[in-house]
Amino acid sequence: MTDFFADISPVKYAPDAPADTLAYRHYNPDEIVAGKRMEDHLRFAVAWWHSFAWPGGDPFGGQTFDRPWFGNTMDLARLKADVAFEMFALLGQPYYCWHDADIRPEGDSFAQSKRNFEEIIDYLGTKMETQGTKLLWGTANLFSHRRFMSGAATNPDPEVFAWSAATVKNCLDATHKLKGENYVLWGGREGYETLLNTDLKRERAQAGRMLQMVVDYKHKIGFKGGILIEPKPQEPTKHQYDYDVATVYGFLKEFGLEGEVQVNIEQGHAILAGHSFEHELATASALGIFGSIDMNRNDYQSGWDTDQFPNTVPEVALAYYEVLKAGGFTTGGTNFDAKLRRQSLDPVDLIAAHVGGMDVCARGFKAAAAMLADGGLEEARAARYAGWDAPQAQTWLQDATLDQIETTVAGGAIDPQPRSGRQEILENYVNRFV
Structure with missing residues (x-):
């Protein structure tokens, strides 16, 4: 044994230990x-x-x-x-x-x-x-x-x-x-x-x-x-x-x-x-x-x-x-x-x-x-990208050509509208846990 750490005891999980005590308040290895x-x-x-x-x-x-x-x-x-x-x-x-x-x-x-x-x-x-x-x-x-x-x-x-x-x-x-x-x-x-x-x-x-x-x-x-x-x-x-x-x-x-x-x-x-x-x-x-x-x-x-x-x-x-x-x-x-x-x-x-x-x-x-x-973040993310699960969107992603997609858009079949990214709501969500 050396004396470099003399008078320092092994650190234990002790969430209620006095403030001046070297102890783990949150790290419990067995939790x-x-x-x-x-x-x-x-x-x-x-x-x-x-x-x-x-x-x-x-x-x-x-x-x-x-x-x-x-x-x-x-x-x-x-x-x-x-x-x-x-x-x-x-x-x-x-x-x-x-x-x-x-x-x-x-x-x-x-x-x-x-x-x-x-x-x-x-x-x-x-x-x-x-x-x-x-x-x-x-x-x-x-x-x-x-x-x-x-x-x-x-x-x-x-x-x-x-x-x-x-x-x-x-x-x-x-x-x-x-x-x-x-x-x-x-x-x-x-x-x-x-x-x-x-x-x-x-x-x-x-x-x-x-x-x-x-x-x-x-x-x-x-x-x-x-x-x-x-x-x-x-x-x-x-x-x-x-x-x-x-x-x-x-x-x-x-x-x-x-x-x-x-x-x-x-x-x-x-x-x-x-x-x-x-x-x-x-x-x-x-x-x-x-x-x-x-x-x-x-x-x-x-x-x-x-x-x-x-x-x-x-x-x-x-x-x-x-x-x-x-x-x-x-x-x-x-x-x-x-x-x-x-x-x-x-x-x-x-x-x-x-x-x-x-x-x-x-x-x-x-x-x-x-x-x-x-699961709140994953639910919000899944909802934001849910449109991509539709058959037409999957076709656009995998098989369609630019000509085919242009025909669909020009025919008035779709009219995309902006939707909120809900960033502040998700930030508030995270803050509930931290």
Whole structure:
């Protein structure tokens, strides 16, 4: 045991606990909602990078956090793991997620980094067996090191492409070894700053080839989990090739991978792409590529991906409504890709942030389940499109020509009149639940 979280007790469901007590007021893992335990619906995961690797910097200032495991040695990597699993136990979190660079020190060579990685993977595996915490997904950090300044799969230098492919192979091996339920391709710098020095067609082909190799290797090693892409609009490059869900779907179709790859959707990225979170979720569901989510929020005044813990129940409720409509999570879950504010220095802040986020998600999820069971939104939507169920409308949609439709309209058989979309009434409906 470490002493980092000394004097902090395991967090329990206690809705009537005093205000200054760390307790879940809304998240009861054993509560049955929509036919399943809430824990099994929500599948919460801690993000290793923001919780244990991020130093608290911003564009105008450096490190503010003073963590005893900060440093580039194996002993410190093991200490970080010890603290992480202590936090998982305090929170009762069923899952966690990592990038390779979060959990192992950087070596002087690829081979040394690989040895460090494999050693810490074995260490994590032992802890997982003892404690029962599972891996929701693994991924590779192909964006922080200066070698990736011009991308990873999309880099103009083929040696960077090869380094990236080898790194992804090792991370997929490790995810498989730890029985991870997904592998995520997080394209942190797969984009461009200027078209003056960019060959779009070439870079897209490189990205497509990399993804094809990942899918082939998944099947070669027998990995049964999901392969996920996380859409990103403009972080940090001016334009990312995986801009939003619809863009990713077009990319998958181009390279014949729409049946192999799904998406991991982040709230903050959805907003930066000019969408709502629920829009991206609904789009993924409609296209058949919904996989998992990163649950966070942006500061809407900043215009940047601030990765804050969720605190707005109505937004979360609408997101989980789409998750439930899509059939819920299978291999995916709710990963808190969220970090403390750089002034939140204390260990208790890290616990409190997750407790608050889990409670907000629980409240939103229960509201979403209640709305779906009530059926009001689906009834209103069905009524709005009911005309399309008529035989004539089906003929127009499936068999008719423009000439035939024009004859019907010109003959005076129809005279369409505008009908209300009832938006305010539906907004009032949602507010009854949140």
